[in-house]
Amino acid sequence: MEISGNTVLITGGATGIGYAMAEAFLAAGNEVIICGRRKEKLLEAQKKHPEFHIKVCNVAEEANQKKLADWITTNFSNLNILVNNAGVQRDIDFTKGITEFLAGESEIKINLEAPIVLCGLFIPYLTGKKEAAIINVSSGLGFVPAARMPVYSATKAALHAFSMALRHQLLKLGIKVFEVVPPAVDTELNPEGRAKRGRFKANLSPEEFVASVMKGIKDDVFEIGYGMTEGSIKASRAELDKSFQQMNSRW
Numbered sequence: 001m002e003i004s005g006n007t008v009l010i011t012g013g014a015t016g017i018g019y020a021m022a023e024a025f026l027a028a029g030n031e032v033i034i035c036g037r038r039k040e041k042l043l044e045a046q047k048k049h050p051e052f053h054i055k056v057c058n059v060a061e062e063a064n065q066k067k068l069a070d071w072i073t074t075n076f077s078n079l080n081i082l083v084n085n086a087g088v089q090r091d092i093d094f095t096k097g098i099t100e101f102l103a104g105e106s107e108i109k110i111n112l113e114a115p116i117v118l119c120g121l122f123i124p125y126l127t128g129k130k131e132a133a134i135i136n137v138s139s140g141l142g143f144v145p146a147a148r149m150p151v152y153s154a155t156k157a158a159l160h161a162f163s164m165a166l167r168h169q170l171l172k173l174g175i176k177v178f179e180v181v182p183p184a185v186d187t188e189l190n191p192e193g194r195a196k197r198g199r200f201k202a203n204l205s206p207e208e209f210v211a212s213v214m215k216g217i218k219d220d221v222f223e224i225g226y227g228m229t230e231g232s233i234k235a236s237r238a239e240l241d242k243s244f245q246q247m248n249s250r251w
């Protein structure tokens, strides 16, 4: 699809992969709106790129979801691309029962319910727009789950299924549905988990990853992987099982 001249909303666009996508869309000649919960991170991003439009918003809160849609459609009626990128990741050990699951923020609400609701809220506004698209950011862990992050992996597998089904439904509305499937990228995601595992380095910057994502979007590749996840997207069940055993052997 055309990657210039669009109006793009990126959730979680002040840091990491979302920020790299915001920079890439801006550089390609698009109007870019980013949102997130931390105002200071949004202001930091806007300081580097005064062209960014920013909005403080917790996409997991029902009232915020509706307010975001109203604010966007009032102020950016040309919006034609929604990027569901905001996400959190937690290590959760179920051998201890329910305690750890209940102790932190809800990956189900942030990683799964929020993108679903935002798709539902924005589809009426995307309908009829030239080059309309939804871009959902899932994860390689949606294809090969990590035992130490069981709920995160489940939310991303569900987002993959949702994206496939939505792509099929929205064909008749002319809205393209992309799924971006990152491998491990060096970002702020799951700082506690990364700290526990020592100085974990993926050796992949958000910028390098996003350069390839932008090419995928331009070429209408609807499931965009990179490195390991390019393989996971196309792998057989036997190959996925083998990767699962390798990845989780030390848990």
Ligand SMILES: NC(=O)c1ccc[n+]([C@@H]2O[C@H](COP(=O)([O-])OP(=O)(O)OC[C@H]3O[C@@H](n4cnc5c(N)ncnc54)[C@H](OP(=O)(O)O)[C@@H]3O)[C@@H](O)[C@H]2O)c1
Residues within 6 Å of the ligand: 011, 012, 013, 014, 015, 016, 017, 018, 035, 036, 037, 038, 039, 041, 057, 058, 059, 060, 085, 086, 087, 088, 089, 110, 137, 138, 139, 140, 141, 181, 182, 183, 184, 185, 186, 187, 188, 189, 190, 202
């Ligand atoms: N990095 C990786 O290795 C990796 C691998 C596979 C998939 N991913 C996916 O890539 C996406 C981006 O993650 P990242 O790696 O770039 O990590 P990141 O730097 O932590 O970015 C996540 C962004 O989401 C925002 N966010 C989180 N919860 C939110 C909420 N309830 N409402 C609004 N914004 C929220 C955060 O900002 P606030 O905290 O200020 O709200 C932050 O800007 C996520 O969906 C993640 O699951 C990452």
